[in-house]
Amino acid sequence: MSEKWPGGFIKPIPPTPTGPLQDGAASGVWTMDQVAYWTKQGLWPTAGNTLQRGLFARDSDICYVQISSTGNATTFGNLSPSFSYFAGCSSSTRGIFAGEYDTPSRISYVTIATLGNSSNFGNLTSKKNRIAACSNETRGLFAGGDSTSGRINNIDYVTIATTGNATDFGDLTAAFSSLAGCSSTTRGIFGGGEVDAGRSNVIQYVTIATTGNATDFGDLIIDRYELASCSSNIRGLFAGGFSGAYSNVIDYITIASTGNATDFGDLTVARMGLAGTSSTTRGLFGGGTTGSNSNVIDYVTIASTGNATDFGDLTFTKTGVAACSNVHGGL
Numbered sequence: 001m002s003e004k005w006p007g008g009f010i011k012p013i014p015p016t017p018t019g020p021l022q023d024g025a026a027s028g029v030w031t032m033d034q035v036a037y038w039t040k041q042g043l044w045p046t047a048g049n050t051l052q053r054g055l056f057a058r059d060s061d062i063c064y065v066q067i068s069s070t071g072n073a074t075t076f077g078n079l080s081p082s083f084s085y086f087a088g089c090s091s092s093t094r095g096i097f098a099g100e101y102d103t104p105s106r107i108s109y110v111t112i113a114t115l116g117n118s119s120n121f122g123n124l125t126s127k128k129n130r131i132a133a134c135s136n137e138t139r140g141l142f143a144g145g146d147s148t149s150g151r152i153n154n155i156d157y158v159t160i161a162t163t164g165n166a167t168d169f170g171d172l173t174a175a176f177s178s179l180a181g182c183s184s185t186t187r188g189i190f191g192g193g194e195v196d197a198g199r200s201n202v203i204q205y206v207t208i209a210t211t212g213n214a215t216d217f218g219d220l221i222i223d224r225y226e227l228a229s230c231s232s233n234i235r236g237l238f239a240g241g242f243s244g245a246y247s248n249v250i251d252y253i254t255i256a257s258t259g260n261a262t263d264f265g266d267l268t269v270a271r272m273g274l275a276g277t278s279s280t281t282r283g284l285f286g287g288g289t290t291g292s293n294s295n296v297i298d299y300v301t302i303a304s305t306g307n308a309t310d311f312g313d314l315t316f317t318k319t320g321v322a323a324c325s326n327v328h329g330g331l
Contacts, residue, residue, distance in 0.1 A: 087133035228276035273319030287321035
């Protein structure tokens with residue numbers, strides 16, 4: 001009896017599925033045994049298993065990692081203009097990068113699920129760098145920074161799904177630069193940084209859906225600047241920075257409350273100028289300097305406490321890094 005494979009739809013050797021994500025492909029007709037086999041291999045598309053992509057950027061380089069795994073980063077595309085000491089935030093689809101004061105303070109964006117170069121989004125309300133950013137699914141906020149006339153207290157916001165120039169949101173509690181930001185779906189949190197009096201341990205918050213000035217939240221464990229932050233929808237983590245020496249401190253807060261931060265654990269390497277991003281379960285911290293620039297990526301489980309574990313390496317060895325993801329705690 002001859003074998004027939006009508007229309008080329010059923011094949012004698014079935015194709016390998018493209019991966020476990022819910023938008024993966026497994027074309028053809030499969031037996032239950034075949035489905036079980038590819039599921040064990042981690043290659044069968046599974047509903048609810050979404051892409052968990054974290055992006056890190058510096059200068060003209062963007063690289064990415066799969067947050068739920070471990071391993072070295074892969075090149076994503078090019079960032080234009082070239083950014084340093086800037087900030088990133090994101091929705092579940094778009095990543096936004098902003099902050100330069102020696103050029104027009106452009107905002108650039110990428111589509112996180114698609115590899116490629118950035119596109120122009122618009123401009124911040126003024127030229128500034130060393131800013132902090134946070135976001136929910138709708139809005140991205142950019143706070144503080146250094147300008148040609150000194151530190152500033154301004155908070156800008158954009159609607160991530162559109163393009164256009166940023167709009168004034170309100171003010172921080174003082175003029176801060178080199179601070180860090182994270183968020184839940186409702187609150188934006190900014191911690192640490194430099195003020196005119198020196199290093200700061202101040203944590204402050206805003207309600208992302210409104211506009212208005214920031215309110216005091218509490219204090220970090222130690223005062224420091226050029227630190228990194230990330231979050232689940234419950235906890236915000238702050239890591240590294242400079243506190244008179246390179247810091248390996250990770251501390252955490254409960255975002256829905258107010259109060260001082262609590263010790264979480266330590267980074268694998270004490271450093272400043274690093275960036276943080278996350279899924280709702282795992283926090284990543286990448287790049288920075290220990291006196292020499294670093295490509296190290298660390299990770300922690302946000303719901304627990306404990307020291308960070310090595311994740312892999314960035315594609316570049318730099319400080320003044322920015323990061324974002326499509327699965328962070330603000331989404």
